[in-house]
Amino acid sequence: xxxxLKFGTxxxxxxxxxxxxxxxxxxxxxxxxxxxxxxxxLGVMNSYYWxxxxxxxxxxxxxxxxxxxxxxxxxxxxxxxxxxxxxVNTMGLQPVLxxxxxxxxxxxxNYFLNAKWTFxxxxxxx
Numbered sequence: 551x552x553x554x555l556k557f558g559t560x561x562x563x564x565x566x567x568x569x570x571x572x573x574x575x576x577x578x579x580x581x582x583x584x585x586x587x588x589x590x591x592l593g594v595m596n597s598y599y600w601x602x603x604x605x606x607x608x609x610x611x612x613x614x615x616x617x618x619x620x621x622x623x624x625x626x627x628x629x630x631x632x633x634x635x636x637x638v639n640t641m642g643l644q645p646v647l648x649x650x651x652x653x654x655x656x657x658x659x660n661y662f663l664n665a666k667w668t669f670x671x672x673x674x675x676x
Contacts, residue, residue: 553605557661560600565653568593572649582645586634586652587627594623606669618668622660630656 571589576582598619602608608615630652637648 553665554661556605557601557665560597560605561657561661563600564593564597565657567596568653569649573646576645582638582649583631583635585645586631586649590623590627590630594620594627597623601664601669606664608669615668619664622663622668625663626656626660629659 568589571592572582572585575585575588580588598616601619602615633652633655634645634648637643637651638645641648643651
């Protein structure tokens with residue numbers, strides 16, 4: 551439960567970075583899907599550091615963790631972008647509001663995959 555709370559804390563900051571970046575880019579005239587990808591990438595950079603060091607406390611020096619993290623986040627980005635597209639184009643939601651829903655829809659998938667695959671470590675039996 552402690553790990554989930556830490557993940558949630560990091561997630562709040564990642565979401566703020568993603569959402570604020572998206573909103574700024576959207577109001578600067580970027581297409582909402584392009585703004586989503588850029589904002590998401592900015593949030594991911596913050597996320598990798600804090601999830602590796604603080605949430606999952608994974609000190610392994612391996613490139614495979616980074617690749618797994620990127621794979622999970624590319625999948626999550628795809629899901630989030632699809633939700634965003636559907637909310638805007640089928641439900642007629644304004645892109646900034648739709649982005650909040652899309653972010654929420656992808657959070658659980660991201661946590662589960664990172665906890666069970668990216669940062670998973672076998673518990674050593676003593």
